[in-house]
Amino acid sequence: MKIGELAKQSGLSAHTLRFYEKQGLISPSTRSESNYRIYNQNDLSTAKFIKRSRDMGFSLEEVEVFLSIRADKPAHICADAKDIAQQKIVDVGQKIKEMQQVLVALHKLSDACCGGSESAEFCSIIEALDDRPLTDHTSHQDKQVGTKEDVA
Amino acid sequence: MKIGELAKQSGLSAHTLRFYEKQGLISPSTRSESNYRIYNQNDLSTAKFIKRSRDMGFSLEEVEVFLSIRADKPAHICADAKDIAQQKIVDVGQKIKEMQQVLVALHKLSDACCGGSESAEFCSIIEALDDRPLTDHTSHQDKQVGTKEDVA
DNA sequence: CTTGACCTTAGACTATACTCTAAGGTCTAG
DNA sequence: CTAGACCTTAGAGTATAGTCTAAGGTCAAG
Numbered sequence: 001m002k003i004g005e006l007a008k009q010s011g012l013s014a015h016t017l018r019f020y021e022k023q024g025l026i027s028p029s030t031r032s033e034s035n036y037r038i039y040n041q042n043d044l045s046t047a048k049f050i051k052r053s054r055d056m057g058f059s060l061e062e063v064e065v066f067l068s069i070r071a072d073k074p075a076h077i078c079a080d081a082k083d084i085a086q087q088k089i090v091d092v093g094q095k096i097k098e099m100q101q102v103l104v105a106l107h108k109l110s111d112a113c114c115g116g117s118e119s120a121e122f123c124s125i126i127e128a129l130d131d132r133p134l135t136d137h138t139s140h141q142d143k144q145v146g147t148k149e150d151v152a
Numbered sequence: 153m154k155i156g157e158l159a160k161q162s163g164l165s166a167h168t169l170r171f172y173e174k175q176g177l178i179s180p181s182t183r184s185e186s187n188y189r190i191y192n193q194n195d196l197s198t199a200k201f202i203k204r205s206r207d208m209g210f211s212l213e214e215v216e217v218f219l220s221i222r223a224d225k226p227a228h229i230c231a232d233a234k235d236i237a238q239q240k241i242v243d244v245g246q247k248i249k250e251m252q253q254v255l256v257a258l259h260k261l262s263d264a265c266c267g268g269s270e271s272a273e274f275c276s277i278i279e280a281l282d283d284r285p286l287t288d289h290t291s292h293q294d295k296q297v298g299t300k301e302d303v304a
Numbered sequence: 305c306t307t308g309a310c311c312t313t314a315g316a317c318t319a320t321a322c323t324c325t326a327a328g329g330t331c332t333a334g
Numbered sequence: 335c336t337a338g339a340c341c342t343t344a345g346a347g348t349a350t351a352g353t354c355t356a357a358g359g360t361c362a363a364g
Binding site for chain 2: 353
């Protein structure tokens with residue numbers, strides 16, 4: 001199949017497939033007379049493998065390692081793959097924690113502000129970013145707290 | 153004070169301050185005879201304001217809006233600031249949810265793999281990324297599950 | 305008067321992962 | 335035979351936010 005077909009079947013774009021080829025992740029098994037990239041079922045599996053890995057949050061560099069393990073499994077051990085996954089778990093977990101902290105801070109910031117059409121003269125958000133003590137200016141509106149949904 | 157001093161006191165680097173100047177976020181109140189940037193206390197407040205905003209996860213573009221509100225408060229209303237904060241809360245919340253899903257998937261991926269020095273011939277991670285059904289190969293090790301800490 | 309710390313500029317480079325463009329060749333249906 | 339869909343390449347552009355370099359000027363201390 002040609003690149004357009006592989007794109008359709010793998011969920012990657014033709015552009016991206018060419019880009020991945022430049023990065024050494026996947027290349028067509030053959031070329032047609034007219035120099036078109038020709039892919040087979042094996043290539044499709046590889047493309048899907050890459051797509052799935054990317055969707056799991058792995059970087060192209062990490063995908064490259066997975067691909068090399070996949071290409072010669074007996075030459076590798078499970079730890080090779082698991083180490084990458086474990087590290088990613090740590091990284092993602094860390095990132096989530098950071099973002100949760102940011103979220104809490106954002107809620108504090110936002111909740112103190114009335115958000116109405118009052119002049120921003122005493123806007124709590126600007127004040128807080130300016131390091132002035134956080135004062136509650138929500139009062140000139142019907143204190144509507146409870147907008148916190150997903151702070152862990 | 154010169155840029156180095158402002159850098160020290162604001163927590164931003166001199167490089168970054170010059171970069172922010174190019175982006176129109178902050179500029180020295182004056183220049184010395186020798187063309188050095190000279191900042192005053194007001195500039196320091198601004199630099200800190202930017203730093204705090206960045207730490208809260210706001211983009212430079214959003215910081216720019218905050219700065220313009222701050223520069224002329226009566227010309228703005230609280231909603232101008234709160235809208236940005238609310239949108240950021242939505243974005244960060246969404247991002248966290250996505251990452252939590254990735255984290256769950258990563259745990260599934262990782263937990264099925266023994267991670268030992270066994271050949272990767274039947275490595276569950278590679279298999280799963282290859283879309284073969286997830287089989288449990290942890291058994292040739294003392295099934296050590298419970299490595300999940302922070303999946304929400 | 306020299307050394308070293310600090311400052312200046314424009315512009316290039318980093319990271320990550322694409323995404324698109326220009327200019328052209330190929331193929332298929334009507 | 336021609337239109338339109340598809341393919342080719344090298345290389346530039348996008349997004350975000352810095353980070354660094356080269357080549358040079360300034361300034362205070364010793």
